[in-house]
């Protein structure tokens with residue numbers, strides 16, 4: 001069984017993200033085909049990226065980087081719960097993503113976006129980032145609209161069809177997260193020719 005981290009992508013006081021992530025976690029926990037854990041960026045208190053070496057070199061200097069990287073390493077797949085801020089994901093989530101590198105590689109990811117328009121543009125930006133990190137991002141995603149899936153834009157009341165959307169996204173994350181374990185086991189051959197990995201290997 002794989003381990004899936006559900007990452008809360010907002011640390012804003014009064015954030016909607018926590019309720020969204022807890023709802024996803026509750027639905028996920030009813031399944032028996034993977035282990036799920038909530039990962040709250042608030043608990044890690046990461047500064048703005050303060051490592052001297054690029055993450056791909058794998059030379060983390062600061063204890064906060066190592067703690068965060070160990071948390072990311074402990075999962076086979078991720079569900080990013082992301083708000084949409086100015087047509088993108090949150091700065092705090094992008095910053096947290098930028099700290100580690102190898103710990104993300106050859107894993108799988110799915111997305112739950114929320115915002116005025118369902119957070120779809122935030123998810124699109126995250127998909128670009130996933131490519132650089134060697135993360136296989138699944139097609140199905142959840143898009144929660146502040147007007148249709150929340151009361152007064154702040155009380156989560158997801159429409160009935162959203163539970164099915166979560167289930168489909170998790171089906172895909174678990175299938176790909178399981179498959180990527182084989183890729184990691186064969187890591188040298190699978191990604192050895194990649195420039196970023198070559199950089200890390202030289203480091």
Ligand SMILES: Cc1cc2nc3c(=O)[nH]c(=O)nc-3n(C[C@H](O)[C@H](O)[C@H](O)COP(=O)(O)O)c2cc1C
Nearest residue numbers: 010012015016017083084085086087114115116117
């Ligand atoms: C700085 C900021 C920018 C926002 N920009 C967008 C946007 O471009 N598109 C959108 O659909 N919603 C936008 N929103 C609405 C947020 O997606 C919505 O408030 C959401 O609940 C924020 O997540 P949070 O409550 O977990 O922090 C923005 C909100 C903030 C605070």
